[in-house]
Each structure stands twice: as C-alpha cells, then as structure tokens.
Amino acid sequence: xxxxxxxxxxxxxxxxxxxxxxxxxxxxxxxxxxxxxxxxxxxxxxxxxxxxxxxxxxxxxxxxxxxxxxxxxxxxxxxxxxxxxxxxxxxxxxxxxxxxxxxxxxxxxxxxxxxxxxxxxxxxxx
Amino acid sequence: xxxxxxxxxxxxxxxxxxxxxxxxxxxxxxxxxxxxxxxxxxxxxxxxxxxxxxxxxxxxxxxxxxxxxxxxxxxxxxxxxxxxxxxxxxxxxxxxxxxxxxxxxxxxxxxxxxxxxxxxxxxxxxxxxxxxxxxxxxxxxxxxxxxxxxxxxxxxxxxxxxxxxxxxxxxxxxxxxxxxxxxxxxxxxxxxxxxx
Numbered sequence: 311x312x313x314x315x316x317x318x319x320x321x322x323x324x325x326x327x328x329x330x331x332x333x334x335x336x337x338x339x340x341x342x343x344x345x346x347x348x349x350x351x352x353x354x355x356x357x358x359x360x361x362x363x364x365x366x367x368x369x370x371x372x373x374x375x376x377x378x379x380x381x382x383x384x385x386x387x388x389x390x391x392x393x394x395x396x397x398x399x400x401x402x403x404x405x406x407x408x409x410x411x412x413x414x415x416x417x418x419x420x421x422x423x424x425x426x427x428x429x430x431x432x433x434x435x436x
Numbered sequence: 437x438x439x440x441x442x443x444x445x446x447x448x449x450x451x452x453x454x455x456x457x458x459x460x461x462x463x464x465x466x467x468x469x470x471x472x473x474x475x476x477x478x479x480x481x482x483x484x485x486x487x488x489x490x491x492x493x494x495x496x497x498x499x500x501x502x503x504x505x506x507x508x509x510x511x512x513x514x515x516x517x518x519x520x521x522x523x524x525x526x527x528x529x530x531x532x533x534x535x536x537x538x539x540x541x542x543x544x545x546x547x548x549x550x551x552x553x554x555x556x557x558x559x560x561x562x563x564x565x566x567x568x569x570x571x572x573x574x575x576x577x578x579x580x581x582x583x584x585x586x587x588x589x590x591x592x593x594x595x596x597x598x599x600x601x602x603x604x605x606x607x608x609x610x611x612x613x614x615x616x617x618x619x620x621x622x623x624x625x626x627x628x629x630x631x632x
Contacts, residue, residue, distance in 0.1 A: 341470055342477045359501025360471040360478075361459075365508055368467065393470055 317403040320373065326366050329356055331375060331405035338379045338396040341367070356357075359420060366376060367395060399419035441483045445526045448495075455502050460513040 323331070326348075333339060333347040345358050358366075370376045379394040397405070419425065452475045456468045475498065482494040597603070 341474045345474065345478070357497060358475045359498055361476070361501045361505025363448070363508075364463075364467040364471050365505045369512075370461065391473065392471065 317400065317407040319405050319406065320375075321408055324355055324366075325352075325403070326358060327370060327375070328408050330363070331401055331408075332368055334376060334395060334397040335402065335405060338381075338394045340392040340394050342392075344365075344395070360361045369400070369420065373399055373400075375404060388397060445476065445483055448479050452479075452498070458502075458506055462513070463509050479604055520601055 329348040329351055330344055332351060333344050339347070341360070341363055343361055346358075349357050367376065371378070375398060376395045377398055379396045381394070449472065453472050456464060456471060459468070478498075479494070482490050486494070
C-alpha cells in the first residue's frame with residue numbers, strides 16, 4: 311500500500327515554487343508561459359530567469375509536486391520541442407496548504423492593523 | 437523582427453548557450469535545450485517591445501539568474517554525490533571484516549563451531565562499526581546489509597551441511613539464521629515505531 315506524503319512536510323515553500331504551483335493550478339503550461347504568468351501574478355515583483363525556473367522545476371519533479379505532460383494543447387500552434395508541466399495531486403494539496411498558511415499570516419497582520427499604519431519615514435531611529 | 441535585431445537575438449542566444457555549458461552535465465542534459473528556448477523567447481520579447489534600457493536590465497537579470505542558479509545547482513549536485521558515499525561503506529566494511537577473519541584464522545589453529553561463531557560474530561561487529569563510522573547517517577542501511585550478509589552466510593552453511601548430511605554445519609547455519617531473524621525483528625519494530 312502506498313503512503314500519501316503529507317503536504318505540511320513540504321512547507322513553507324519558496325516564493326518561486328509557490329507561484330509556479332499557483333500558475334499550474336489553471337492547467338498545464340510550458341516554461342515560458344509559467345515565467346510570464348508568475349511575473350503577472352506577482353505584479354512584476356518576482357521575475358524568474360531560465361536557471362531559477364528550471365532549477366525549481368527539477369526539484370518539484372523530484373518531490374512529485376509536478377510532472378511532465380505528454381499531451382500538447384495544440385500541436386499546430388505550438389513548438390513541438392517544448393515540454394509541458396502539470397500539477398500533481400500532491401502539488402495541489404501543498405499549494406493549498408501554503409496558501410492557507412499565508413492567509414493565516416496575512417490575517418494576523420490585519421489583526422494588528424499593519425496595513426493601516428503609516429510606514430516609518432526613511433532614516434528614522436527606532 | 438528587423439534584421440539588425442534578429443542578428444542581436446542570434447548573438448545573445450549563442451552567448452547564453454555558451455553559459456549553459458557551465459551547469460552540471462545532468463542539469464544541462466535535462467533542461468538545457470528548454471532553457472535556451474526560453475531565453476530566446478524572452479530575448480525576442482525584450483528586443484521587439486523594449487527600449488535600450490530594458491535590454492540592459494534583461495541582460496543583468498539573466499546574468500544574475502545564471503550565477504545564482506549555477507551556484508545552487510552545483511551545491512545540489514555535490515550533495516547528491518556525497519549522499520552516495522555510503523555505498524562505499526559496503527566494500528570497505530567487507531574488506532575489513534575479511535582481513536579480521538584472516539587474522540583470526542591465523543590465531544585459531546583448531547577448527548570448531550565455537551571458533552566459527554566467534555569469527556562470524558566479530559566480522560559482523562567490524563562490518564557494522566566500519567559502516568557506521570564511514571556513513572553515520574545511513575546506520576540503518578548498514579545494519580540491514582550486515583544482517584543480510586550474516587543471514588546469507590548462515591543459509592549457505594546450513595544448505596551445504598544439509599546437502600552433505602553433515603549435522604554440524606547444518607545446525608550451526610540454522611542457529612545463525614534463527615539468530616539473524618531474532619536480531620532483525622526488534623530492529624524492524626524499532627524502525628516502524630520511529631516512522632509512525
């Protein structure tokens with residue numbers, strides 16, 4: 311009998327891994343599409359280069375968070391050489407758990423009215 | 437795309453493919469082609485839609501990404517190689533145990549089941565000690581191999597004794613097998629309770 315790995319054991323995720331999984335929740339994507347959507351989702355704050363993206367994907371493949379898809383959405387419109395990645399069941403559970411963890415942290419920040427406070431002036435002493 | 441930009445795209449892609457050669461071989465083989473494709477698409481995007489400053493920013497971003505991921509992949513590869521170090525334990529431990537057996541064989545001139553038992557026990561102890569010293573993080577694997585080796589030797593001894601109708605080695609082998617099972621079961625229970 312195979313044992314289901316516990317999603318919490320893989321938390322916390324790095325921002326890159328979290329955003330990649332978040333993109334793949336919508337369906338399978340190739341590397342360039344992942345990179346563009348991560349930049350869009352994060353308002354340009356997180357820009358993945360090829361090295362970081364494929365390094366993350368390699369580790370995610372090894373951890374079973376994503377796998378490679380054999381299907382091509384539209385072979386006519388797409389480059390045959392591209393590989394597509396899709397999220398696995400474990401990946402979905404992990405990204406859900408991470409989103410929950412972040413939501414709890416944001417709720418705690420809201421409870422302390424962190425977002426209402428004015429940012430301290432630069433150079434001000436503590 | 438205008439020809440001048442197309443030429444720049446080709447040059448940049450060529451330079452990036454050269455940078456890819458610095459990554460570890462397995463990573464290059466697995467993802468190199470796709471990374472080159474991704475770079476080409478991104479570079480085309482910047483050259484078509486961006487201004488001069490965007491191109492400089494893109495080049496700096498790619499350089500930073502290359503250096504950071506090169507370091508990360510290098511560290512990961514080193515870790516993977518070190519993790520395999522424990523496999524070297526097996527021949528080293530067998531050699532040490534065999535050397536010990538030779539030394540004991542020279543010291544013991546009279547053959548008896550008791551001396552065989554002492555030799556095998558000592559060999560197993562030396563095997564486990566050397567194994568754990570070389571690979572402390574893999575002590576469970578080392579213990580599993582040691583028990584396997586002892587039980588294999590016992591099974592051979594018992595089998596040969598039974599075939600030759602010799603009760604001495606057969607009894608000795610059977611005792612060793614029983615001892616191996618007795619050693620294996622508590623160890624297995626301990627592993628189960630630890631992983632639960």
